Amino acid sequence: MISVDIEKKLKTYSGQRVLKIAGQFPAGSITKVYGPSGAGKTTFLKIIAGFIKPEKGEITVNQTCWLDTGSGIFMPPQKRGVGFVFQDYALFPNMTVKEHLEYATNDAAWIERLLIIGKLETLTQHKPEHLSGGQQQRLAILRAMAIKPNLLLMDEPFSAIDAEMKLKLIGELRKLFDELKTTVLIVSHNQQELDGLTNLEIIIS
Amino acid sequence: MIINLSLMDFNPIWLTLKLAGITTVLLLAVGLPVAWWLSKGRSIFKIILEAIITMPLVLPPSVLGFYLLLAFSPQHGVGKWLQQVFNIQFVFSFQGLVLASVIYSMPFMIGPIKSALQQLPVSLSQASYSMGKSKWQTFLYVLLPNIKPSLLTAIVLTFAHTLGEFGVVLMIGGNIPNVTRVASIAVYDSVEQMDYHSANVYSLILFAITFIMVVGVFVFNKYQLKSPLE
Numbered sequence: 001m002i003s004v005d006i007e008k009k010l011k012t013y014s015g016q017r018v019l020k021i022a023g024q025f026p027a028g029s030i031t032k033v034y035g036p037s038g039a040g041k042t043t044f045l046k047i048i049a050g051f052i053k054p055e056k057g058e059i060t061v062n063q064t065c066w067l068d069t070g071s072g073i074f075m076p077p078q079k080r081g082v083g084f085v086f087q088d089y090a091l092f093p094n095m096t097v098k099e100h101l102e103y104a105t106n107d108a109a110w111i112e113r114l115l116i117i118g119k120l121e122t123l124t125q126h127k128p129e130h131l132s133g134g135q136q137q138r139l140a141i142l143r144a145m146a147i148k149p150n151l152l153l154m155d156e157p158f159s160a161i162d163a164e165m166k167l168k169l170i171g172e173l174r175k176l177f178d179e180l181k182t183t184v185l186i187v188s189h190n191q192q193e194l195d196g197l198t199n200l201e202i203i204i205s
Numbered sequence: 206m207i208i209n210l211s212l213m214d215f216n217p218i219w220l221t222l223k224l225a226g227i228t229t230v231l232l233l234a235v236g237l238p239v240a241w242w243l244s245k246g247r248s249i250f251k252i253i254l255e256a257i258i259t260m261p262l263v264l265p266p267s268v269l270g271f272y273l274l275l276a277f278s279p280q281h282g283v284g285k286w287l288q289q290v291f292n293i294q295f296v297f298s299f300q301g302l303v304l305a306s307v308i309y310s311m312p313f314m315i316g317p318i319k320s321a322l323q324q325l326p327v328s329l330s331q332a333s334y335s336m337g338k339s340k341w342q343t344f345l346y347v348l349l350p351n352i353k354p355s356l357l358t359a360i361v362l363t364f365a366h367t368l369g370e371f372g373v374v375l376m377i378g379g380n381i382p383n384v385t386r387v388a389s390i391a392v393y394d395s396v397e398q399m400d401y402h403s404a405n406v407y408s409l410i411l412f413a414i415t416f417i418m419v420v421g422v423f424v425f426n427k428y429q430l431k432s433p434l435e
Contacts, residue, residue, distance in 0.1 A: 051331045077334040084335040090328035094350035103346065104336045147336055 001026055002151065002183055006047055006057030006067075010040055019043060023202055027062065030177065030184040032194045035204035041187040042087060044204060045153040048185070049084050050077035061151065083149030083182075085157045089140040091128040097139055098124040104146035114142040117172045119165070133160035138169065145176060152177070154186045158193065170197050213403060216383050217391035218410055224299070224387060225367035228306040229314075232363050235307070236314035241344060243315070244322035259316070261309045270376025273305050277377070295377070302378045302385055306367045313362040321355030322348060354426045361422045365415045 005022040019040035025031050035041050046052040048059060050066070053074065059067040066075040092100060097120050101111045115121040118138040128136055137160045144152060158166045174197065177184055188194055239258075243251055261269055277284040277295035287293045295301035325348060333343040349356070371389040378385030380394060388407050395404035 046331075049331070049335060051334070077331070078337050078339060080335075081337065082335055084332065086328045086332060088326060088328055090326060090332040092329060092332075092347050092351070094347075103333075103338075143332070144335070 001060075001062065002048075003058070003060045004048065006044075006054040006059065008040070008043060008047060008052070008054035008057075010043065012038060019204075021202070021204065025183055025185065025200065027183055028177070028181050029200050030174075030186065030198045031200040031202055032198040033185055033187045033202050033204060035189070037189060039204040041189075041204050042155050045084070045155055045185060045187060048151070049082045049153055050075060050080050081147065081149055081151070083144035083147055083152040085140050085144045085152070085154040087155040087159075087187075089128070089136050091136055091139060091143075093128055096125050096127055097131070100139060100143045101146045104143055105148075110148070111146065114145060117176070118142045118169070134162060134165065137161055138165075141169070141173070145173075148180055149182055150180075152182050152184045154184065156187055156189070213406055214382075214391075217386050217388045217407060220299075220383070220386065221368055221388040221411075222414075224302055224306055225364045227303055228310055228367045229360055229364045231303070231307050232310060232314040233360065236311065236318060236359070237349075240315045240318035241322060241348070244319045259312045262312045266309065266370070266372030267376055269309060270305065270373035273301075273308070273373070273377045277301065277304075297377075297379045297381060297385060299378075299384055302374055302387070305373045305377045306370060309370060309373050310363045310366045313366050314359045317355045317359040317362065318352065321352035325351055357425055358422055361418050365418055368411055368415060 002025040003023075004025075006020070008019045010017055010019050021040075021044055033041050033044065043052060047054050047057070047067075054067075054069065056069050057067060058065070058069070061080075064075075065073050066080060067073060092103070095103060097115070098111070101114060105111065112121075115124065118141065120135060120138060120142065123131065123135065128139070131139065137157065141154070141157055144154070158170070161169065176182070186194055186198060243255055274296060276282070277287070279285055279288045279294055279296060284294070284296065287295065293300065295304055329347055329351070330340075330343050333347045334340075338346070369389060370387070371393070374385070374387055375390055375393075378387075378390075380386050380390050386394070388411055392404050392407045392411075395401070395407065
């Protein structure tokens with residue numbers, strides 16, 4: 001169970017506003033985080049991952065406190081074991097497809113399996129600049145899965161992937177999520193995009 | 206004009222290359238962590254420190270040399286203490302030239318590296334952290350390899366800039382053969398003595414080294430941009 005209750009000041013064009021989110025996400029659930037652009041969806045994920053500190057809040061994951069601003073507890077992102085798929089992919093320009101996964105894990109069999117799931121097995125020696133947008137996004141998803149995360153945070157993860165590939169990939173990912181009992185939060189600005197994959201929804205407005 | 210090289214004293218050239226090499230290595234060791242630290246966030250302390258590091262770019266070299274001369278004079282303060290306690294003398298010595306060169310060339314090393322690090326998306330570091338990697342591992346395996354062209358530019362600029370130092374070197378080092386008489390001072394000294402032949406040889410060698418290095422950087426950076434599939 002993941003329990004989140006945070007408050008973070010956001011700077012917007014129209015001034016300052018406060019992002020307030022409270023919710024609970026059962027272990028193994030897949031939650032769609034929906035809301036308009038600029039609502040704070042990405043900030044919400046980055047707070048859970050530990051990349052951004054909120055002014056106030058608590059985050060507890062399976063009885064372990066990751067954040068408690070009241071008592072000054074802050075677990076660094078390195079210790080949270082959270083898989084993160086970035087909206088801009090955040091691929092490392094100096095690394096090939098295979099090196100991305102090897103940087104995350106030493107498990108060669110797991111790497112091979114992920115490459116097949118992402119249909120990148122023939123592109124292992126390619127660097128990101130020589131991949132298409134869809135291939136880059138698939139690599140970003142595979143890299144996040146490489147650490148076998150208990151919690152996976154995905155920021156617009158399927159925006160550059162074509163419909164047919166998306167359907168296949170979602171099917172394969174769902175199997176992995178079940179296998180690893182991964183709790184997933186997926187940000188989307190399109191309310192219908194993830195229908196059938198997610199079983200919970202949180203709206204940030 | 207016939208150039209007779211057998212009569213030439215090449216020690217100023219070797220001394221210059223030694224000084225530039227040591228300065229570049231020292232500045233690389235100091236500059237990388239400082240540039241990394243400066244690239245992350247802003248604070249009034251960082252702004253002041255960056256301004257101090259940048260000062261040699263705009264300050265007349267003789268002014269910097271004059272203050273270093275005063276600071277490390279064995280008759281006063283720090284210089285006297287260093288001489289008495291560690292038997293180190295920075296004035297009119299090679300180590301003094303190294304110290305002055307490190308201070309004088311610091312903006313050439315730190316500036317390009319800091320700018321390159323700032324231009325990398327913050328999500329690269331965050332992605333690395335999410336995989337459990339430490340800040341040091343992230344710097345070594347993710348940030349540093351992705352600023353290679355800027356790193357090379359910084360190294361070459363530092364080396365080339367040290368080759369051409371004159372004012373600051375003359376102020377703190379003087380013109381002692383085999384100790385502080387670097388090539389730029391040897392050129393000036395030769396011209397003063399109407400020895401245009403030596404001045405010409407020293408100048409040609411400095412020109413050639415600098416030209417080859419700068420062309421090398423341009424070629425490397427162009428190659429980086431047009432890298433074929435690996």
